[in-house]
Amino acid sequence: MMKDGGGVEGGLVEKSGRGNGGVVEEEEEEEVAPMRTAETLMRILPMALSLTALLLILKNSQSNDFGAISSSDFAGFKYLIYANGVCAGYSLLSAFYAAVPRSSTISRAWTIFFFDQVFTYVILAAGAASAEIVFLEFRGDASITWSEACGTYGRFCRKAVASVAITFAATVCYAALSLLSSYRLFARYDPPPVSFYPHAKELQVPAFPR
């Protein structure tokens, strides 16, 4: 539930109580600007990682006397390409969004939160599926006579491994961003009803001291 009347007014009183007028705004702008820069960088990093992973896997192919192999032969790798492309695009957009100072409404917080969550799951699934392909290429599977491929197509496999590893690095970034945006969103709401917290005093232990 939303922080109701008393809570919000209490918050507003508290906030305006910190000082008066322009001084407060300047002080808070000083406090907020580095956070904005940090978030923008946090969103540019996975974009760079996703683009690198995409470029590595996109043109990955090898041909030799035994035949030819290419990323486009594997549906899983195609999904990896699309997932990294879409995530890189979203990261770019959300980095712009984070860079520009603007009013942050509830609906915007929900939007960023929603997409951060979805893309974290999308990129993780792509990484996991591709990791499985790479694993099978290295090991093969005797029970259904799938031969290993990496002895023959070593360069292809190394590039695929690099792309998958970078995708997992991007996944870690997305997971961190989805935590950040869920904090941004849920910190605006009241905690669940009181009797979950009979020892309300404990709530005052500063977990993130300033």
Next chain:
Amino acid sequence: MMKDGGGVEGGLVEKSGRGNGGVVEEEEEEEVAPMRTAETLMRILPMALSLTALLLILKNSQSNDFGAISSSDFAGFKYLIYANGVCAGYSLLSAFYAAVPRSSTISRAWTIFFFDQVFTYVILAAGAASAEIVFLEFRGDASITWSEACGTYGRFCRKAVASVAITFAATVCYAALSLLSSYRLFARYDPPPVSFYPHAKELQVPAFPR
């Protein structure tokens, strides 16, 4: 940062303002008990799904004139078994935890939050990797001469598909639980500094009206 002095006191004043003494506690117990039951059920459901998925894939094997195939031939399926097992165990523990009324401290909220997040990612990765195996079993891959296996081992493939589908259903439950626990956790903290919200009035739009 934690809700600081003014905020917490404001909150406590607001909460004690709802009524007085035992009446409040009873009213709140009435309000909280159904939530507790709902959360317990929300944690039992993915346990049931994970166990079903585990049992389907665990003893999945088929032999015929062409040979024999078994889940244990695939590292990805083994990961699916372990992931579903660990997640089912965690769900059971956390269902007990949710069922019993107790004080909910910050550290407990962080613990539940952390494990909900981790197991969501673990089960999603297991589902995605196994889905890739199943996909390759159905389609094969001509470029590296991996033959399809489901024409020969149809029953094995159908069970694997069912297990993967149920795993994804469990993933959806875990994702919902990780949202719930991040709300529980982050609702205890103050939102980021004020100048992110120049139009503080907008905060009062009830997104979850009671």
